[in-house]
Amino acid sequence: MKSIDAKLVVLGSQGVGKTSVVVRYVSNTFNGHLSPTIGASFFTCKMMVDNYRLRIQVWDTAGQERFRAMAPMYYRKSNAAILVYDITSLESFDDMKSWVQELQKNTDGDLAMCVFGNKCDLEDQREVDNNLALQFAASIGARHFQVSALSSEGLKLEKLI
Amino acid sequence: MAAEISNDSPSDEILQGSEPGASRNSMLLATDSYDDLASYLSDTNLSSDRDRLSSGSISEITHPTETESFDPKSVISEEVGPEVVENEINEQLENSLDVSASPVDEPAALATSDSDTVTERIGLDTPTSQLSELSTDHSQPEACTGNNSDEQEEEVEYVHSQEWRQHRKHVFILSQSGKPIYSRHGDEDRLVTLMGVMQALVSVIGDGQDLLRCITAGSHKMVFLIRENLVLVAAARSIESMPQLLLQLTYVYNQVLSVLTLSQLSRIFKQRRNYDLRRLLTGAEKFFDNLLNTMDRDPCFFLGAVRCLPLESSMRDTIAQSIAQNAKVKDLVFAILIADNQLITLVRMKKYFLHPLDLHLIFNLVSASESFKAAESWTPICLPKFDSGGYLHAHISYMDEECRSCLLLLTVDRDVFFTLSECKEKIRERLVKYKCLAAIAESVDQNGYKTSQVGIPELRHFLYKSRSAAQFSCPEYEAPYHTADQRDRLFGLYQFLHHRIHSSSRPLKILFHVGSHETLLGWVTSGFELYAVFGPLVTKSAAINSVNKLLKWIKKEEDRFFILNSPTF
Numbered sequence A: 001m002k003s004i005d006a007k008l009v010v011l012g013s014q015g016v017g018k019t020s021v022v023v024r025y026v027s028n029t030f031n032g033h034l035s036p037t038i039g040a041s042f043f044t045c046k047m048m049v050d051n052y053r054l055r056i057q058v059w060d061t062a063g064q065e066r067f068r069a070m071a072p073m074y075y076r077k078s079n080a081a082i083l084v085y086d087i088t089s090l091e092s093f094d095d096m097k098s099w100v101q102e103l104q105k106n107t108d109g110d111l112a113m114c115v116f117g118n119k120c121d122l123e124d125q126r127e128v129d130n131n132l133a134l135q136f137a138a139s140i141g142a143r144h145f146q147v148s149a150l151s152s153e154g155l156k157l158e159k160l161i
Numbered sequence B: 001m002a003a004e005i006s007n008d009s010p011s012d013e014i015l016q017g018s019e020p021g022a023s024r025n026s027m028l029l030a031t032d033s034y035d036d037l038a039s040y041l042s043d044t045n046l047s048s049d050r051d052r053l054s055s056g057s058i059s060e061i062t063h064p065t066e067t068e069s070f071d072p073k074s075v076i077s078e079e080v081g082p083e084v085v086e087n088e089i090n091e092q093l094e095n096s097l098d099v100s101a102s103p104v105d106e107p108a109a110l111a112t113s114d115s116d117t118v119t120e121r122i123g124l125d126t127p128t129s130q131l132s133e134l135s136t137d138h139s140q141p142e143a144c145t146g147n148n149s150d151e152q153e154e155e156v157e158y159v160h161s162q163e164w165r166q167h168r169k170h171v172f173i174l175s176q177s178g179k180p181i182y183s184r185h186g187d188e189d190r191l192v193t194l195m196g197v198m199q200a201l202v203s204v205i206g207d208g209q210d211l212l213r214c215i216t217a218g219s220h221k222m223v224f225l226i227r228e229n230l231v232l233v234a235a236a237r238s239i240e241s242m243p244q245l246l247l248q249l250t251y252v253y254n255q256v257l258s259v260l261t262l263s264q265l266s267r268i269f270k271q272r273r274n275y276d277l278r279r280l281l282t283g284a285e286k287f288f289d290n291l292l293n294t295m296d297r298d299p300c301f302f303l304g305a306v307r308c309l310p311l312e313s314s315m316r317d318t319i320a321q322s323i324a325q326n327a328k329v330k331d332l333v334f335a336i337l338i339a340d341n342q343l344i345t346l347v348r349m350k351k352y353f354l355h356p357l358d359l360h361l362i363f364n365l366v367s368a369s370e371s372f373k374a375a376e377s378w379t380p381i382c383l384p385k386f387d388s389g390g391y392l393h394a395h396i397s398y399m400d401e402e403c404r405s406c407l408l409l410l411t412v413d414r415d416v417f418f419t420l421s422e423c424k425e426k427i428r429e430r431l432v433k434y435k436c437l438a439a440i441a442e443s444v445d446q447n448g449y450k451t452s453q454v455g456i457p458e459l460r461h462f463l464y465k466s467r468s469a470a471q472f473s474c475p476e477y478e479a480p481y482h483t484a485d486q487r488d489r490l491f492g493l494y495q496f497l498h499h500r501i502h503s504s505s506r507p508l509k510i511l512f513h514v515g516s517h518e519t520l521l522g523w524v525t526s527g528f529e530l531y532a533v534f535g536p537l538v539t540k541s542a543a544i545n546s547v548n549k550l551l552k553w554i555k556k557e558e559d560r561f562f563i564l565n566s567p568t569f
């Protein structure tokens, strides 16, 4: 049996649900009272996919402004980045775009990107047009997922690979 | 009401070095919170035009009745004065932060050589009334010019609201240009005008040779800490003294540095004087809130000392060795294991020591951050006394499922997370194997020790600080101090005692104070500080006897209550 190691970094504004998404992946739970991440948290996630042993190391970064300068430390050493925005906050979507720019500038294209529109259980409060988001993801060659850490919609890891 | 007494003092002065908890080889920098404060305030960190602290330019405007009229020569003082503390505490509860409602006399009794100029300036427009009225015709500093009058009226209403004013202590942080950064109570956006007035006060007085430090009106005090980039203000109706409030502001200031570093702060304001610092401090408010709440409860701050989790010394040595042997990583500066705001052990790089203030900020970071419980974390932290110019990187993880003990590995190398993660796992295995985690859990759950274990019936509670170790010990808060109100009152008594003994105009060695609910004895030597609380009917000689007995008891237990060695990597 072969095993694969992957390094993943999760980026996005504060409060968009990065930690919630990671916790959903790692332990398949949702806790509505998570507190904001300080610095960055490290998770590992092991699973079997198609007879491959997959070991993913995840850096869940803090969205708070003062930690932004620390981000390169994490994405420089990653294979893939998940960029998360909150579908109920246009601001978080714009912020996600600025993350993309930063990644494009500072990594030489070897970082796979993937965009998550989180909190899609809150459809009635949606501020970010889904087509716009799809277009944007396509324009940077990234896949786009509508997800919800709360309902676990869209968060089956197999889909990611 | 204070009388000098010459006999009856504690008989056997304990030789320095043999007092309980004496440490020849302390891992913490031994400090005195007040001495430290004094040197801190006179350092040259202030902006150049405000650099005249040492020339006696601290302006203290004090209500005449507050002026102490005691004999400065007395080193031993005895007093019977229940009203001193109790009344002030009652007042504290009754009054709101309504400065205009309390009798505001013309500010008098200025305690500085430059007093004339200050009186003149202030006399034109009593600062206290400015603050309470906040009428819109006061000239507004630059930060407020964007406000329309509607907003201002709303603000004025807000600061007059009962809800806002009933708070006992307000703390504000503003930039040198008067921009609001933080308010302990209420949304700082609604306090733009108030902060503008504060900034105006600071700058009007700062224009001359003076530095605004304190305004007192009745039971209300406003204390100002003016630093290079920030102005910090405490407005309190409490018995806390000016130096005590100033010390708290110093802590808040250092908390800002801990989040941002001094160099970053200076750079930001050099580039843009008007910068809205809240952008960089989002999410850090809870550190200020938590710090201020803890400072209202925990004597470690005014004592300038750290409390250790009681443990058998052999157990503590095992823990320290488990850490020292498994964390041999280049550039690892400190490894710290803590539980419940108490130190379990600290292993350090040979040439470095930790300042208690820095350790208090670490405690604050851990107790205010739930997120460390979810996963291993890696975060920058500045320890201002260690190096205010830069960050250390902290690997933070809990050792047990219940999240009792938390291990912090602090390094200057930002790339060693995975190395430290391996160290942590090895350390944890050792701690499990040698049953250290179980011992820690037992001690945490036991919640310290009880006063009754000392075997002195009339003794209710005490604080004991070993000065050389910069550590203190105290029993659990039991009846009558088990309720929040009573514990707060006890805390106030300790603050009162500490302040009276340390008061720079008349430092005392021993203070015996008879109140209506309890009798207090404070005793400070070059080796220790002891604050003891007895029932109200205890005589002075009985109290002194008890204290001697207490010291013997602490000496017997010192290996459990204090960390007397200083492990290194």
Ligand SMILES: Nc1nc2c(ncn2[C@@H]2O[C@H](COP(=O)(O)OP(=O)(O)OP(=O)(O)O)[C@@H](O)[C@H]2O)c(=O)[nH]1
Residues within 6 Å of the ligand: A012, A013, A014, A015, A016, A017, A018, A019, A020, A021, A031, A032, A033, A034, A035, A036, A037, A038, A061, A062, A063, A064, A118, A119, A120, A121, A122, A147, A148, A149, A150, A151
């Ligand atoms: N309704 C809903 N709420 C969510 C969802 N995901 C997260 N939240 C909530 O959003 C808030 C923020 O979630 P976090 O996971 O802490 O956000 P974060 O991106 O990690 O935030 P930082 O660590 O500060 O950067 C929490 O109150 C979550 O309960 C979701 O899918 N649906």
Ligand SMILES: [Mg+2]
Residues within 6 Å of the ligand: A018, A019, A020, A035, A036, A037, A060, A061, A062, A063
């Ligand atoms: Mg998070």
